[in-house]
Amino acid sequence: MKTICALLIKQCKDSLHNLPSLMILIIYPVVAFIMITAMQDEENMGDIFIPMFAAMHCSFAPLVISSNILSEEKEKGTLRSLVMAGVSRIQYLLSLFWFVLIAVMLTASAFLLMKPVTASYAGNFACAMLLGSAVSAVIGMCIGLHSKNVTAANGIAVPVGLVFALLPMLGQFNSSLSKAAEFTYSGQLRTVFEGGCFTAQTWLVSVAYLAALSFLLVILFRRKGLE
């Protein structure tokens, strides 16, 4: 536990000095805020923009950030120096997972300040955000494990992240895309952000994603370790 704390502290300091990853963490809340403020005259802009950007935030940010951190540590040899200091690979992945969840949840809380919300909405929102971030972080860690360096990792993580981030929004304009969005965790969670509650389908799709991807992560980890 002490080791995981040490890694978390390191990661916080490192990310605070890493402008690109900070940008990714705050870009969606900031854009949502700007849109809502700019269109103040029209009613209920918060109801449109917050679900849209919250769904993007929980699918894109954790995915890109976790793959970025993991591949950078591999590329720079810092991960190796940690392993040689006696940090186990599991401890490392856990600390990365916790860090991403905490960072995304903290920045996501800004969404809740942009419009008046009820306690039950806030609860559902936090739950959906946590679930979505967990799935995205696991995808990002799979990509990070698979890639040799940051460039290669970003080459996969950004398009994958964009698909999950944009599909739910594009689904509004096209019925076949909207059908496809129903099968993504981000599409399902978007309905929660819109004020709906967790349905059986939401749980089913999200948990299926989480289970399948965790399985993939274990396989990749077994095959490649953290080399």
Place this chain on the structure above:
Amino acid sequence: MTDSSVIRLREVTRSFGEKQVLKGVSFEVSKGEIFGLLGPSGAGKTTIINILTGQLSCGGSAEIFGVSCGKIGREVYRRTGAVLDNCGLYDRLSCADNLRLHARIHHVSFSRIQEALTQVGLEGCEGKKVKALSKGMRQRLALARAILHSPELLFLDEPTSGLDPATAAEIHALMNSLRKSGATIFLTTHNMDEAYRMCDRIALLSEGDIAECGEPAELCRKYCSNSELSIVTTDEHKLSLENAPENAEAIAGLIREGKLKSIHSSEPDLGTVFLRLTGKELDK
């Protein structure tokens, strides 16, 4: 394995694809010695360190502290430190933050950080970002990190390559003081002079095999017994003559004719030993 041996390799093999880099390497390193592994670039020195630190699998048997290298766990890592060719420092963090991370991992008090920085001559650099450091300073910071938890065994992969002589001398002094405090040091280098002065024992690695292993001075005596004289004549001819009575007349002749420009004895060195053993230059 004798009680005092910290590292033991027996017939260790390792290939990368088709290429067999190590073809049965065996040696032991005893507690408290500075052991040097010498070899030309690409000989497999870093590969051996990677095997010993559990980062690469291998054939044969490799052990440190009596634990097979494939199964190294936390306990062994706590007793070892390493400076690798790529330092593995966090660029965006300050020197002190890099060390604080490892102090937390090793449960070492933060007061050690200042001590370690002073030991490597980086006092006053605590707040500096790693990306603002020169190569030599990074190397020293990596060394500070490696000795932070006072390890019993230290791996140094070319610790002085690319450093100026003064800094290299500081690192040598540090290595000596670590040895005095009982640490074992495993050093790789292609600097023969460094190996000769610093190491208690050396192994020469060539073509995936240990060509020779022993005390540096002893190896020099063994392979360079008849010292040679290098002569340069006034018309810039270079001669190499054995230091023996039958050559006395020839040398005297040069002196009489006023043709001798310079004469030196060529001291045996590890480079010559390596050349004799393998037909290859060490620092190529």
